Amino acid sequence: MKVAKRRSAMLEAVHSGITDVETLCERFNISEATVRRDLASLADEGYIVRTYGGAAAVVGKREPELSLVQRQHERGDIKAHLALAALGHIEDGDTLLLDGGSTTTALAKLLGQRRGLHVFTNNLAALPVLAAIQDCKVTFLGGDLRAASMTTYGVTAQAALERLSVNKLFMSADGVVADLGLCEASAEQAYLKEMMIRRALHVVVLADSSKLGNARQQHWTPILSQWTLITDDQAGDDRLEAFKRRRAVTLEVVKI
Structure with missing residues (x-):
């Protein structure tokens, strides 16, 4: 295989979730040194970023951010x-932190099936649903309004997070990459998610399969603690493999 063709195929492999050097060696039947040279070349051209032991896909230009209404209609049945799978992680009496996003809003609609919850959230779209639930205490994290996602962020929300802790955090993201974490449209969003992770005993990320290995934006929230990824079975083994190899990740695949 010619070098240019091989590197093009390797870029496709990285985008599909095959990101570590060892697996790329096996897939293309080439040496580790050759894989590293190919990855270095792709990184120099801006197509990927190098990580410890491999690479991660990077979108050359930021994708336009979808509005909340668009997100709610996109893959709504899968979300x-x-x-519903996330609800299985919640028990009566839990203290929860609910991130913004259409999938976490879908989770909010199910929380009436539990009793004695205390829900902290910056998710404005979830508030009408949460307010209607009996025996559920709701604490809203104030801050600057981000109309595109109907969430709050900024120093006020950060200050509130510094003064609380929760049993479980449920998050969404624009993209989820095994080696890098969660990607978001703004640095402020990414940092607020990082603070949320620090305040939670258990972290659960809800991401449909289209987001796996997809670096849609350029701002990142690393997840350094143990976490659970709930996704659907439309991703295929190649995209899931990168997460299976991460010891910190508990992968839960929902059959659709």
């Missing part, structure tokens, strides 16, 4: 299944 409902992910939300």
Whole structure:
């Protein structure tokens, strides 16, 4: 295989979730040194970023951010299944932190099936649903309004997070990459998610399969602690493999 053709195929492999050097060696039947040279070349051209032991896909230009209404209609049936799976992680009396996003909003609609919850959230779209739930205390994290996602962020929300802790955090993201974490449209969003992770005993990320290995934006929230990824079975083994190899990740695949 010619070098240019091989590197093009390797870029496709990285985008599909095959990101570590060892697996790329096996896939293309080439040496570790050759894989590293190919990855270095792709990184120099801006197609990927190098990580410890491999690489991660990077979108050359930021994708336009979808509005909340668009997100709610995109893969809505799959998001409902992910939300139902997430509900299985919640017990009566839990203290929860609910991030913004259409999938976490779908989860909010199911929380009436539990009793004695205390929900902290910066998710404005989830508030009408949460307010209607009996025996559920809701604490809203104030801050600057981000109309595109109907969430709050900024120093006020950060200050509130510094003064609380929760049993479980449920998050969404624009993209999820095994080696890098969660990607977001703004640095402020990414940092607020990082603070949320620090305040939670258990972290659960809800992401449909289209987001796996997809670096849609350029701002990152690393997840350094143990976490659970709930996704659907439309991703295929190649995209899931990168997460299976991460010891810190508990992968939960929902059959659709």
